[in-house]
Amino acid sequence: MSPQAGLGESLADLAARLRSLVQAQGKDKEFADARVRLARPLEVPAAARVDALLGLGAAYVGGTQPQAPYAPSLGAFKEQISGCLRCSLGPKRKALVFGEGDPKSPLVFVGMAPGGDEELAGRPLVGAAGGLLDRMIAAMGFQRSDVYVCNVLKCRSHGGAAPAEALEACKPYVQHQLSLVKPKAVIAMGETAVRILLGGEKPLAALRGRWGAFQGLRVMPTYHPSDLLRDEGLKRHVWDDLKQVLKLIQGEVQ
Numbered sequence: 001m002s003p004q005a006g007l008g009e010s011l012a013d014l015a016a017r018l019r020s021l022v023q024a025q026g027k028d029k030e031f032a033d034a035r036v037r038l039a040r041p042l043e044v045p046a047a048a049r050v051d052a053l054l055g056l057g058a059a060y061v062g063g064t065q066p067q068a069p070y071a072p073s074l075g076a077f078k079e080q081i082s083g084c085l086r087c088s089l090g091p092k093r094k095a096l097v098f099g100e101g102d103p104k105s106p107l108v109f110v111g112m113a114p115g116g117d118e119e120l121a122g123r124p125l126v127g128a129a130g131g132l133l134d135r136m137i138a139a140m141g142f143q144r145s146d147v148y149v150c151n152v153l154k155c156r157s158h159g160g161a162a163p164a165e166a167l168e169a170c171k172p173y174v175q176h177q178l179s180l181v182k183p184k185a186v187i188a189m190g191e192t193a194v195r196i197l198l199g200g201e202k203p204l205a206a207l208r209g210r211w212g213a214f215q216g217l218r219v220m221p222t223y224h225p226s227d228l229l230r231d232e233g234l235k236r237h238v239w240d241d242l243k244q245v246l247k248l249i250q251g252e253v254q
Helices: 011-024 047-053 074-081 116-121 127-139 164-181 191-198 225-230 232-249
Strands: 107-111 148-151 185-189 212-214 217-222
Touching (some): 074 164, 164 191, 185 191, 191 212, 191 217
Parallel strands (some): 185 217
Antiparallel strands (some): 212 217
8 A cells, every 4th residue: 555545534443444454465454453543634744644543654754844865756745845845936935736647658748837827727837827737848849747747946936037036946856756757858948947957058049949858858948939929920939949859759869
């Protein structure tokens, strides 16, 4: 039984499930008849407490200051960082926008930060920009569920430039996220996402369309869908960039 399955349950409920499992397997009756008495239900997030109940030990540090090593699956990693308060955006957060899509996708689209629509939905890139992204993905021959989408920042930046301390706090998270998906190509959308993944000070106009690398992954810098909503003339550049990604995915380039 996975420790993550019991996060929303009371310890009493979890104990009952453990007893049933032991009884079904014909194990020691004395253990199967054990009782766990509780004054109040388990509060989430509490992965470490569930791990302790199951005798697994606290493998990963979460809470308000998550620390490496990070969990080895996207679901467990999301739980590990769900209470993060490592920067000034955390206390203002209504919802952590982690990411979504196929965890085994050959393509990952990385934006900058969730906006108001994304925070309300708890999903990256929805609204007008998200609709345009969906059309871009469809033009490549995929559906949104076929790819993985996330942002560099997991919390809303509330307009203006993203705080440097927030970008620094979230960078290890997007690094680990990408290491778990292991895509063939990462499409970095917008100036901030490109700078976090590729570094340097060159403007996006000088970088787009040229392959870069981030922790061993191929990265294609391009414009963000919100840039295209402001300037439709950029669409042809983005399509040229995406065609290069398709060639890589289809094995036409190395």
